[in-house]
Amino acid sequence: VNLDDHAARAGLSAGQYASLLEMFVRATENDMTRLRSALSASQLERAAEIAHHIKGAAFSLELEDISEAAKTLETRARKGVCPDAGELTDRLSAGLASVRRILPGM
């Protein structure tokens, strides 16, 4: 993730965009906790809703890796079969970590 490029594409200053990313990271970390809890309890409907929530914001922020992983997870959870849930949550975590790395304050 290139902070300046993303900020420019969003029509925001780098600082403004970074501020939104920080907010996204915090919200998504919370979502990830809820997501893992839902998956471990085999509550796929709930997992799908959380993935949907992550996916929408990631898409708006143009965080494609996160958006795609969330979308796949949502699709499978909605169908009631999600054998690679662990791999997908790992991809989400990895994407989130890469965002975190470019944020100076985090």
Place this chain on the structure above:
Amino acid sequence: MKTILVVDNHPVMLEFMARLLEEQGHEVLTAQDGLAALDILESRTPDILFIDLVMPNIDGRMLCRIIRRRPGLNQSTLIVLSAIAAEQPDALTELDADAVIAKGPLQKMRSHVLEIVDRVERGGMTRHPDEIHGLGDVHARHITKELLSVKEHFQLVLDGMSEGMVELAEEDRIVYANPAAAAMIGRSPEEVLGIAFPRVFEVPHRSAVSEALARIAQTASAPGGEGSTLPDVREPKLIVELGGRETELLFCPINGERAAVLVLLEDISERTRYERRLEEIRRLESVGNLAAGVAHDFNNILMAIQGNASLMLLDVSSSHPHHERLSMIQKQVDAARGLTNQLLGYARKGRYHVEVLDLNTVVLNALEGFGQEREDIEIRTGLADDLERIEGDLGQITQVLVNLLGNAAESMTRGGIIGVSTRNTTESEISSKLYEPVAGRYVMLEVTDSGGGMDEQTRSRIFEPFFTTKERGRGSGLGLAAADGMVKAHNGYIEVESELDHGSAFKVFLPAATLDEEKAPERAKKRATAAPREKRTVLLVDDQETILRVGRDLLEALGYETLTAASGAEAVEIFERCPRDVDLVLLDIVMPGMSGGEVFDRLRAVNPDTKVLLSSGYSIEGEVERILERGANGFIQKPFSLRTLEQAVTSVIGKPERGAGQGNES
């Protein structure tokens, strides 16, 4: 400058929109869900509202509907800002939004949002609910569509449920109500959203609901209470009144990521009414059994009194000082017999002689002796010429009519009009909701009066035994209860319509006859009299020693030789020894051990021509009828007088040559 409300459940979207619009000099209000938005709208009226569709606690669709229907807000510009816009554009028209923006990358959304706000500021905003801004910026994500279709499926199920369902969020506020729940509450689904659930109930019931919800909240916050979405039904069902109806509430807490409670509402008014009625029927049935038992025992006692009085009257002349007292005893026994007959009628017993009857004739005969003491009552009749026949016990049908007429007369203390009418009808006219009347042709007897009528409370109890509005000592409170029992014993129905100060109308529905009209006379033929001969023997069978003694004395007083048996087995034994010596068996049908019916069959097996006259204090579930059907020659109800006994016995086997009844019984 405009006041703008943004409703979205993602903090990034709220932050982005707030910064964007504040930079343009607008006042921005934000809410993370529909419930929070409703709170803001209580005190603020934004010029523009941006609303996401997928949100917890009242979703965007419902919020749009509420906004459009709320006075003061319908002039605000309503913009839907949602990812769903890309998947289900057709479904957005119904939202009645001024514009729709598909969520996409920030810079695209930025331009669409600013363009619309600018148009509103310049007054150039025209409504285009089916035009979606930013549709080209996103790729259709079918998963969202799938998600919505699943939700729509559940929505259809919830919409079609007859039970109400509400979802409560924080502070017990309603965030969802299906149509059934809204109807129970008495408002539209949009109107109930955001209201604290206990407040939809009348004040006396609020605390019970609040306390139940508090207990659930306590349980949910207890260790181990989290992480489950399974309904916790430990909170017992609560029955409260809602909109004047008895309503059962079932609380299903969802201890998930946010505190929520689902409440199922079921209108149980009808069910409760039915259960209460059923309970009442069972209670009355047990009272009926008690009444029948008491009547039976009383009739046996009365039989002994009646028999002894009859025998004593044989020995005293009319000038004897005891003659009048003995006659008085007989009259009192008659009165007591009337009372036991009412008791038996209430208990649905005592339907002995079923024959084909013309109800009009029964009415005319009953009216002949009625009302002679009440000149202030006018009787108007309307009897159908083509009235179908009924099957019934003449004594009981007459008693039903007499009781209804008596009730009507008593309700008109200052005189008035009694109407008696008959007509043919069908089950469709029977209006009671408590039972499903048997389909078919019915004959209806209606007795109306212009008396004081009854209020609902009295009307609901009039068929209860011993219920009376009269002062103690006047009236037994059995008349209508007995009429009800007798009608039911005839497979009929009785209904009452009444209003205070507007008189009453009792309708009796009796099934039209299916029996051959000639049947009853055929039965009578069985009683063909025999020629007198010197000696006639009666075998008297009864388990009551007193009855045996008085019965034997009565029969001997009438000139019959009498054998007695204290049980069915003894009767069969005596009869088998000398079947040809017994001219008539006077058989009690309610006995311990071998029943009357069994004795009858055993006797007939020995001698098919045996004459049998049945006798009882009451009939068990049509036992008399069944034995009569099998060929018994008649029935005599206890207590019977010497005259009645003489008539009954004579009609079957004729008089003994020595004759009897020479005494002074009257």
